[in-house]
Amino acid sequence: MSDNGREWQILEKAVMASVDEQRKARRWGIVFKILTFIYILVIIIMVSSPSKHKGSAIDSSGTHLAVVEVNGEIADDSEANADDIIAGLNDAFTATNSKAVVLRINSPGGSPVQSAYVYDAIRQLRAEHPNKKLYAVITDLGASGAYYMASAADQIYVSPASLVGSIGVIMQGFGVQGLTQKIGIEDRTMTAGNHKAIMNPMAAVSPEEKAHVQKLLDTMHQQFITAVKQGRGQRLKENPDIFSGLFWTGQQAVELGLADGFGSVKTVNKLVGTDEQVNYTTKKNPMDDFIRKLGASMGETIAAKLELGNDLKVR
Structure with a gap:
């Protein structure tokens, strides 16, 4: 070629x-x-x-008990987040035919910020709707931030076997500086700001930093205590262990004034005189x-x- x-x-x-x-x-x-x-x-x-709560099913409901659920860990990105809980409570309180509102709780707690948002919203809604009571019903678990929310209710009902309380604040951490030195790992963390690497597990915590963190925890704990005392009032018994972070059975919670009695959502149905329930819980759209x-x-x-x-x- x-x-x-x-x-x-x-x-x-x-x-x-x-x-x-x-x-x-x-x-x-x-x-x-x-x-x-x-x-x-x-x-x-x-x-x-369309909005979840604008459907014809709820609009056409007769006299009913409005239910809002709090399930699982309380966090901004979880099912139990303040925005969705407050949205459900708003709909429940403003619904024409709802006789009362129930916050049905099964949660170990979580974010103190999210819990405080809901606590404040409950108190505001109760002030705006004085003729419509809000009940908290704790099923298996109502601890820490979940109890923070519940304490804003008019009344709290539990099962004798429920776990209630844990009024405290925690910041978990660990230190591995001794281990890293033994195996020859060098910490090369670099910061701008003397305390930017506070709580770095690769380094020891200075007394100054430890005192700073403890002050933060004590401040948040006091906010929690103040909210519970404000919500529960004279019903709380004089017992220093109530605010120690311990949790209690439902039976003990009633004895300590952390709860008002034993009951479920059906119990509240009887109290308000209606058998019908409508769930106003705001669910995250699965497409999100x-x-x-x-x-x-x-x-x-x-x-x-x-x-x-x-x-x-x-x-």
């Missing part, structure tokens, strides 16, 4: 390779367009979805997580394409 023929073969292969790359690029372009369309469509559906994950995935893809670094963090 002549040199001229070989040159044409090489040129033909180069052209075909270029055409193949263009086809692949077009296919990927179509894929990304479809994903973008799906992403936008999901957002539109989310925005246009999908959108967040999709958005994060797209962001990671773009960042990877742009080769963005993420070595320096300000926290």
Whole structure:
């Protein structure tokens, strides 16, 4: 074959390779367009979805007991977050045919901030609706931040076997500086600010830093104690262990004045004179997580394409 023929073969292969790359690029372009369309469509559906509590089922309900549930750990990103609990309580109190409201609790507690938000909202709603009582019903567990919320209720009902209390504040940590020295690990943490690495497990805690953290915990603990005393009033018995962080059975809780009696949501139904219940608990839309994950995935893809670094963090 002549040199001229070989040159044409090489040129033909180069052209075909270029055409193949263009086809692949077009296919990927179509894929990304479809994903973008799906992403936008999901957002539109989310925005246009009607509110959970505006449906005809609740609007047409007769006289009923309004129920709002608090399940699991109390945290900003959990099912038991302040925004959703307060939204459910608002709907429950403002519903025309609700005779009373029940906060049904089964939670070990969690964020003191989220708990305080709900506590304050309950007290405000009770002031705005003086003729509509709020009852707290603790089932298996109503401890720490969950009891913080419950203490704002008009009355608290428990089972004799419920676990109640744990009025305290905790900050967990550990130190491994001795171990790291033994195995030859060097701590290279760098900061701007003398105490930015406070509670670093790779270093010893100075007396000054320990005192600072303890003061923070004592302040939050006192806020918790004040809220419980304000909510429970003269019903609390004089017992220094109440605020020690100990938890109690439901039976002990009644004896200590932490609860008013034994009962369930059905008990409250009888108290207010209606057999009907309507659940006003605000549930997170299942599409929220999908959108967040999709958005994060797209962001990671773009960042990877742009080769963005993420070595320096300000926290």
